[in-house]
Structure formats: C-alpha cells, structure tokens
Amino acid sequence: MRAVDSAELIARCDRLAGVAERRLALASASPAAEGRARQLRDHLEGFVRPRVADIDAPLLVVLLGPTGAGKSSLLNTIARAEVSKAGVIRPTTKDVVLYASEGDAHRILSGGRLFAIAKDRLKLAGASPSTDGVAVVDAPDIDSVERDNRELADVLVEAGDLCVFVTTATRYADLVPWEVLKRVRERGLPLVVVLNRVPADEEDREAVVADTERLFRGTGAKNLEEPIALIVIAEGDVDPSVSGLAREKALPLLERIARLAAEADERRAVATLALAGALKGLVPLAHAIADDLEHEAIDADALQRIAASTYGEELAALTREVQGGLVLRAEVLRRWNDFVGADQVARFISSGIGRLRAILLTAFRGTPVAPVTAVEAEMTTTLEALALRHASEAARRTAVAWSDRSDAIALVARHPDLWTASDGFGPAVRGGLDVWMRAIVDDVRSHAGRKRAVAQVAALGVNAVAVAVMLGVFAYTAGLTGAEVGIAAGTALLNQKLLEAIFGERAMGELIANARERLAALLTSLFDQDRARFDALVAAPKDLREVAAELRAVVDGMAR
C-alpha cells in the first residue's frame, strides 16, 4: 500500500461509510439487505478506515466459531492463563474478551476498531507488553440460543486482521458457521482454521481432515487454489492447567502469533494483506448493496403505484358522484326549493304581471330568509361522508393489496390505521369545505360588479347567493340523471335562472366553474394527504436509486 493515496482512500472510506449510513436510515423490508449495509459500515469504520489511517496499528486476531468449539480454550492457551471462561455449559462466553497489552488495548479502542461493541460486553484481559503489536479477541459463539452473540460475532468479523476460525469434527459441516466463514472469505480476511476434537482413530481423523479441507476451500469461490492453514487438534488434547488446548498441538498458531508480535515487518505484511483483501471485497459488497437498493426501489415503486392507482380510482368515483347531482338529500333541497320558488324571489326571474305581483308581495311580506345554514350543513355532512367513504375504500383496498405482498405485509400489520381513512380525514374535509364556501362568498362579492347585481345580491343576502352557486356545482350541468324529478331538477332550474338573472350567463358559468375547480383541487389534495401515509412507509424510490448510484460511483473510483 503506497502511503500517497492513503489520504484519498480515507476520504473515500468516509464517503462510503456516509452512504452506508444513509442507506441504513432508509426503511428496508429485507433483514438480509439491512445486514449487508450494516456489514459495509462496520467493515469501513471498524477496519478499513483505521487500518488505512495506521498500517502499523496492532493486529487484531479474531477467534471465531460455533458454540463449544473451544475458542475460549484456545485463547487461554495463547494467554497461558485462564483469561476466558471455558466449560461444559453452553454457551460459555457471552462477552467479547480482548487479550492485549495495555498500550495495544488503548490503541485499538481509541482507534475505533471495536466501536460497534457495547462497553459492558467488552472484557479486557491484560497481556504482557511483550505481546505488543498483536491483540487477540475471543468472540462469543455464533450459533447458540443467545442470538445477540451472533450480532457481536458479525461485528468482529468486519473488524479483524486475521481470523482464527475454530470448529470441531462434529461441527465442520454446520450451516451457520459456514455462512460466517463465507463472509470471512468474501472480505478477504487472512484465515487460520483450527479443527478441534478430531477423533483419535487414524482413519476417521484422515477422513475428517480431508473433508474439512475440501469443504473449506470451497467457500468463497475465488480462493479455490489458496491452501487453508489448518491446525488439527484431537479429542482430549487439553491443557487442564489453564483450561486450554494442548500447547504442542496448537503450536503452529502460537508460533505465528509470537512471530507477528516480534516482527513489525511481518505484522505489516499481514495488515497489508488484510487491507488489500478488504478493499477488494468492498467492491462486490457495495455493488450487492446497490443491487438491494435498486430492487427495493422497484418494490417501493410498485407499492406506491398500488396506493396511487387505488386512491386515483376512488377519487374519480367520488368526483363522478359529486357531479352526478346525487349529493344532497331531497329533504333539504325542498327547503331551498321553497325559498327560490317563493314569489318574492321569483321577482328577479319573472316579468310582466308576475313580476308586479312579486314586487307587491315583497313590499308586504319582505324577502323570505334563505335556509343557508341548513343547506351548508347538509352539503358539508354529505360531502364529508362521501369523501370518507371513498377514502376509506381506497385505504382498505391499498391495505389489502399490500398485505398480499411479502415486502409490505409487516408494514400493514404494524399500522392498523392503514385499513381506513386517517382519523384526521373527516375534520380535514370539513375544514376544507369551510374554506371553500367562504371563497365562494368572496367570489360572489367580487362578481357582483354590476349595479343591478349589487342590489339583487344585497336583497337576497350574499350568503344565499353563494349557496345558490354551491348548488350549481352539484347540479348545474349534471343532467340530473336518476335524481327524483321535481325537487332536484326544479331546484336546479330555479337556481340557474336566479343566478343567470343576477350575474348573466357568462359570469354565472365562471362562478360555478371556479367553485367546481376548487372543490376538485380540495378533494385531490385531501386524497393525496391520506395516501401519503402509505408512501411514507416505504423509502422514496428516488432516494434509494440515488444512494445506489452513489455507492457504485464511490467504489468504481476505488477499484481503479
């Protein structure tokens, strides 16, 4: 590793770690994908970055393996003392034991190598200063009932310079350790395998050793030719004085560690090898994460599309209903009909004798009071109920469709409110309609520019005229198919005549068109808000694709 590009490499690592962090912040439905992202971050922060920053920092040797394989015993042998508890009760180790000289322990901890391990799970075992330069970590097992042990082991795999994988003749073909080992090979970590508890029988022993070599060479397809450093320890080869393994059997490993401690060049060679492997391993990992992201983006797109299309369909159905004129109940319409049909109001419409009669009647009785509040209340209740009906149906249909998908079923289960329109939807409709109605009143005021209109609007009351406009929204061009002829049609006709008499045909059309557009905009935004609850549950596809692209960009630069 040339020193010149280390600054640039650090910058890249930081960028990559930043992207990994951003990826972790995005919701993911797949634990495997999330695991890969965490792996990348842990690997960068626990190994690559500190190692690039200081190639001569102490070597971290990680003892990994299944429960009961003898990791702790091996550490005791290395330390020549019982620093880690070994025993027959599984799992024996729940803590991470760091065996290092005081100076090394300090350098390792301050360098951030073990940043992801909680302080209370890290036990320090002091080594003599003669071991300076090499620290050994005993990881908890990876396959016992203690599941958080597995997480710790995963973190340590990402942080080490040299992996000592301890397994047994019973265990060597187990699936869980095998998968951990696969990751060790993928990240290019130098590896020593200790095969413990090998049967004493010569034939069995040979069969097991050969089989283990064959199997282990198969992990991480790229390293097929590379021989595996395999240390074989037989059943019963123990050193009871330190509850460890027999020294003479573990000698090749002990010697290697001793040599590393003694020679800085050797250490540097191992560290450089580990770093080179790590950098090589970063590229496929980053691409795998980018692939995850792109797949997730496709899934997120699909999920959001489901929500968008159901909400769209229901909004269209609502719009049809609203324009179909079937909105207001005849009971209330009749009261409005009685008002606009009254002779006193008819004076604006009729002419000749009828008009004279109407004027006379008005002089005697005054203009009747329009049932403004009743009609407005009816309009609000009905529109709210109709909007709720369709929004609930949209939510329900989306929830059903999402529940059919493995990537969203958990999201729906976590959020029971997704099965229906949100609690705030009804009040939002009411609030929105209130604003809508006030806007129509303002419209009526500003349109009453002509002198005659001013007088007529004043005579009827601006609110009453506004209600006439609102009714026009529902029944103006509706054709009134299906509605009970009589009240609805009669009301619509009278309404239209009244508005035409006051404003003229063009202005009336404008008023109603404005009101209708605003109502459509209101409903659209309310539906969008309700749908946003679904959209917010999945990461935005745009963000996912962005992070994927950035990941690829950073590692592509690295590969060169």
Added chain:
Amino acid sequence: MSVDRCLDNLDEAIEVAKVVGLDVRTAIATRETARARIGFPSSAYVLALAGGTGVGKSTLLNAIAGEKVSPASARRPTTSNAIAWVPSSRGRELAGLLQWLGISELREHTGGALADVAVLDLPDFDSIAREHRERVDALLPRVDAVAWIVDPEKYKDHIIHAGYLSEYAPRIRRQIVVLNRSDLLSSADASRVAEDMRDQLRRDGVGDIEVVTTRARQGVAGIGELSEWLESAVEAKRVVAARIVAEAREAVRELAAAGGVVGDSPVPLIERAHRERALVAVAQGALAMIDVAGLERQAVAATRFAARRRGAGPLRHLTSAIYRLIGRDRAAADPVGFLTRWHLRGSLAPAVEPMRGLMTSRLPEVPAPLRGALARLSAPASLERRLAETIDKTVAAEADRVRVPTSALWSVFGAAQYAVTALLIFLALWFASLFGIRDVPVGTIPLPYLGPVPTPVVLLAATLLAGYVLAKLLQMHAGWLGRRWAKQIGEHVTRDVRRRIDGDLLLPLEQFDASRVALNRAVRMADDCSNLSD
C-alpha cells in the same frame, strides 16, 4: 372416538377462522395429514431420531438395534436419506405407512420388546446440505413420536431450540431428549449439562420433556435409560391417537392465537351502548332518505284525491281528468311510488358514517390477521348495501299495506253535490225562461240591507255557496283523515326501519363476533379432547 371428535373440532375451528379472515392453510394441511395418518394401521407407531449432524443418531440406532443398520461415519453430514428400522412382523402392514412417509430404505428386525415401533434415522437439520433439513421438515409432521438427539457440543444450538423443540414439541406427545455422547464428559459434568438442557427446555415452553443421557458408542450398554423409555409399556394405538390429538389441539390454538382469542371468551367488538347509539343515528339517516315528511304530504294528497273522486259530484270528472293529464296525481299523490323511489332522494353515505366510524375505531384492537375482514365489514360500500337492502325490505312491506282511507261521508257529500248540480241546472233553466218568455212574474225575497232581491238570484247565490261549502268540507274532512293516516304511515315506517336496522345491519358483525367466540371455545374443546385421550 375422541380422535374423531378432536378432528371435527379442528374442522369447526377452521370454518369459523375462515369467517374472521384468518389464513387456514396450515391448519388444513395439519388436518389432511392427521386424516391420512388415521387411514394407516396404528398397530405400530413411528419414532424418529432427530438431531444435528454428528450427534450420533445413526450410532444410536445401531445401539438400539444391537447391530449395524445405519452407516455411521466421522464424515459430516453422514445420513442423507431417512432409514427405517421396522419389526419384520409388521413389515407388510407398515408398507403403506412407510411409503406415505417417503422412506425407501428399510431394515427389518425380529422385534422382541420393540415389536410395535418403527424407528426412523433422520438426516440432520443443521448442515450445509440444506436438502437434509427439507427432508426432516417434510417428515416430522407425519411421525408419531420423536427422540430429539443432542450432544454436549450442540445441546444449546439455536436451531434445535428455536427451529425444532419449541416448534414441534408441543405437537408431539411421546418424545424424549437424548443427550448422546455423554462419554465425552465426566458423569458430574454430564448431569450438569442435562440439567442445563432441562432449564433451556423450560424456557422453550416444553419443560415436561424427559432428558436422558446416553453413550451410543458403547452400544446397548450405553443406552440404558433410552431403552427403558423405548420399552416402557405404551400402546401404539394410543401413541398415534395422542399425536393426532396434540397436532389438532396445536392447530386450533394457533388459529385462536392468530385471531387473538386464546383465554377468556372474547367480548363483542363493539360495546352495547355505543352500538345502540350508532344504530339510532343510522336509522335517523335512513329516515331522512325515506323523507317521512314528504311521505306524509303524499299521503294527505292521495287521500284528498280519493275523496274528490267520490265526494266532488259530477264536476270531479273534469278536474280528475285534468290532473291525470298533467300527471299531478302520480307526482303528488302517490305514497307507494314515493316510498319505492327513496334511493333517488340523496346518498346513504351520511347515514352509515356513524357506524363506519365506530367499527373502524376497533381496528387497532383486533390482531392484524383479522383486520382485513373487519375492514371489509365496516367498508361504507358494504354498510350502505346492507342498509339499502334493509330499507327496501321496509318499503316493500309498507307498500303492501298502503290502503288509502275512505269514508261513507264522502258519498253523502257526493250526493249533496249532485243535488247542488241539479239545482244549478234548474236555476239555469229558470234564468233561460226568464230571458225567453217575457213578463213571467218573479217573486222577491227581502234580505237585510239589500232589500227585496229576486228569488232566482238568491237561490243561485245560495246554491253556489252550498256547493263551495260542500267542497271545502270534503277537503277538510279528507285532509283530516289523510293527516291522521299519514301520521300512522310515518310512525309505522319509522318503527319498521328502526326495528329492521337493529336486526339486520350488524348481522355480519355479529357473525364475526360469534366466530371469535366459537374459535375461543374450540381451544377449550381441543384441550378437553387432548386431556381425555391421555
């Protein structure tokens, strides 16, 4: 037989689980497996040796058999296909069962103490040969008894506890945990490890399983405790039955757990008081659609129309014809038509809103698998459909009953109107004769203020007045009669709508609640059933 009863109970649980929208596929698979197992002879039971690779399953079978029936090796994993060790006396009758289990490798033995058990040496479930695990997972649901084999290295592996013991053990009655290879430990350590295993079994929720230690490598001598268990007097038939019953019970329990109804009988989703209040609101909305006030107007108009026909004298032909011509009789005086056209008078959405709100507010309280079904029940469209059906039924029943009231008085009015008309004709003739024949003497009647007025004029005025008064009286009487009738109709419709809504609208919800209760009851039934069969 109690096994049949248990399976019937499972069937019932599956049916009610479907009503509340639970996924019943697993339960159905369990039932099919159980029914299939019953179809095979149960004079011998099938015991599987299950465990991770290298714990000594094959060695153990060899020790049980006292000869080499399954190849054991140091190479991992060894056994890749299950091997059956079957008493030769049962070979023929078990052939079908073994075929159903998918086992082709058979070793026969002469029997002796183990004449009614077929022992299966299963492949491992934890090695890199994933197909081994698949085979085990396919076989375990079909075997009658299991010996879970562990060793000092693997006894606390995540996979055996989380993947197998806590999953399968509650569904199996005859089972044992065997700590094999205990010769690797001192006897004190072996019993400590066995105790640690028992602790872990308790944490798994299956603390009642016996744990024995064996040293299979030493042959028959090393498996004393296990042999004892194997040879302990059990009737094969009972082992098979107990297994099926336990499976059925767990299947029912799982359904109930998914439906959140394990334990106390579930209370109705919606409290009585809330429900009553919402129903009253819905009925009000429905009545607003029916428009009772409008209906009453129609009823009054219809009564008047009927009265005019009989009580308006000869002139009514003229007015009726005019009304018929312009359609006013149908538009304004047709209570039946008005009723049946209720759905044209607005939208039902506001009417069902209170019920929708109430039902959806319970969604967070039911477990996730039930929410789809509850959301469907509370969907406004389905509530509206149901309410519309209810109103239609009310309207149809009401329409049959509508009979416009009538009164004998109207005929009297009619006769009087005929008299009035006759008098008018007579007066017309009189006036005509006055103009036609000159100098006919005419009497006068002295009236106050007016002085003497000619008799025909007085008579004409009096007749016209009488006609008018008669018409008014008829109208008043018909109006009074009509209003009284209209009120009756109105009250009737109101009562009927309320009654029907109370009875009908929430039927699906009641079914939903009833199914939850039934599912809960099925758990107790399943428990009783499995206790009985013990």
